[in-house]
Amino acid sequence: MAEREELNVLRWISQEYFDLNGSHYDTWKGLPTSLEFSQLVRIGRPVLIKGTPIPEMTSKWTDEYLVQRSGDNQLSIAVTPNGRADAVTPGPNDNLYFVEPYTEKLTMETFLSKLSSSGVDAKESRGVYYLQSQNGNLYSSEPSQASEFPVLRSDIPDDLPFCSEALGSPPEAVNLWIGDEGSITSIHSDPYENIYTVIRGQKIFTLFPPTDGWCMKEHTYPHAQYTRSSVTNQLVITPSSSDVPQIRWSSIIDPDDEAEMHPDAHPIHITVSAGESLYLPSGWWHYVRQSGLTIAVNYWYDMESRGMPWVWLNLLRGIKEPLAANGVQNSESQCDSEEALLDNYSAE
Numbered sequence: 001m002a003e004r005e006e007l008n009v010l011r012w013i014s015q016e017y018f019d020l021n022g023s024h025y026d027t028w029k030g031l032p033t034s035l036e037f038s039q040l041v042r043i044g045r046p047v048l049i050k051g052t053p054i055p056e057m058t059s060k061w062t063d064e065y066l067v068q069r070s071g072d073n074q075l076s077i078a079v080t081p082n083g084r085a086d087a088v089t090p091g092p093n094d095n096l097y098f099v100e101p102y103t104e105k106l107t108m109e110t111f112l113s114k115l116s117s118s119g120v121d122a123k124e125s126r127g128v129y130y131l132q133s134q135n136g137n138l139y140s141s142e143p144s145q146a147s148e149f150p151v152l153r154s155d156i157p158d159d160l161p162f163c164s165e166a167l168g169s170p171p172e173a174v175n176l177w178i179g180d181e182g183s184i185t186s187i188h189s190d191p192y193e194n195i196y197t198v199i200r201g202q203k204i205f206t207l208f209p210p211t212d213g214w215c216m217k218e219h220t221y222p223h224a225q226y227t228r229s230s231v232t233n234q235l236v237i238t239p240s241s242s243d244v245p246q247i248r249w250s251s252i253i254d255p256d257d258e259a260e261m262h263p264d265a266h267p268i269h270i271t272v273s274a275g276e277s278l279y280l281p282s283g284w285w286h287y288v289r290q291s292g293l294t295i296a297v298n299y300w301y302d303m304e305s306r307g308m309p310w311v312w313l314n315l316l317r318g319i320k321e322p323l324a325a326n327g328v329q330n331s332e333s334q335c336d337s338e339e340a341l342l343d344n345y346s347a348e
Helices: 002-021 034-043 063-070 108-116 120-126 161-167 210-215 309-316 331-335 338-346
Strands: 026-028 047-049 075-080 087-090 096-100 102-106 128-130 173-179 184-188 192-208 218-221 223-228 235-239 247-250 268-273 277-280 285-302
Touching: 002 210, 034 161, 063 108, 075 108, 087 184, 096 218, 096 235, 102 108, 102 223, 108 128, 108 173, 108 285, 128 173, 161 192, 161 285, 184 247, 192 210, 210 285, 210 309, 268 277
Parallel strands: 026 047, 096 223
Antiparallel strands: 047 277, 075 102, 075 128, 087 096, 173 285, 184 285, 192 268, 192 277, 192 285, 218 247, 223 235
């Protein structure tokens, strides 16, 4: 059976990669040179860097400083009832949706005050707030993309020379992230070489290599967004129109739960603390949590898609397009079985 043979090949690639590399990751004591970074990109393994290109920010970016510098500038803040923005969530008619957050405009002072409000009941009533607007909210390669943080740009370099020299181009985007333990980034992969540097708090990463892509139980989901009810002011899931393309996404809610993960997957756990950076290679799957109020800046560099890299990444996710989640009876139980994977490959 061709589908079973494909699955066996993907399983063999995954295990062979793990046998060669294990769950090891390198730790560097400082920033690499451009030559050293080009070698890290060629190897394509995550690296914890005991350093940051913006060391002075770890002490400079206090709440008071951020509030004073930001003033009355209105910031785009993601709001969700459960802290899971851009994630698969049950919605109307018992269907599953890929749901984007509600966006609220707040000053830095108001936003930080909401993060500092303690208590589960308070967060359940007002939602979980996370500054995660990304797409170059600090700097963007798109000239038309205005920064939301013009007053903070002087604190953050617009590129990393060791990366830009090694990759032959400036970053596609530089992003600021501010949140707390209430916000969780669902598991996904990006087509970027990513340098993720923590200024305050801790980021807790669960990583999977691209060779585990076939284990991610991807489906396609209708798109939706959280909106505020005009009656209750509560956040509700509002499906998008039918002409909005469906979103391909992993059905795994918590990859740290062994019961959810395929037994052949190979997780790597890395905690990045203030003053440290993570090199996250393109195509690596990642699930991210935070400890306390956490501030981070990341640099996205486009991956080199010429040659074979893009082809390999797509192949490692499986040749067949994933099934539509809401077209599968009892999809959660089916996702956990090898037969479902085979069904996915053989579906027409």
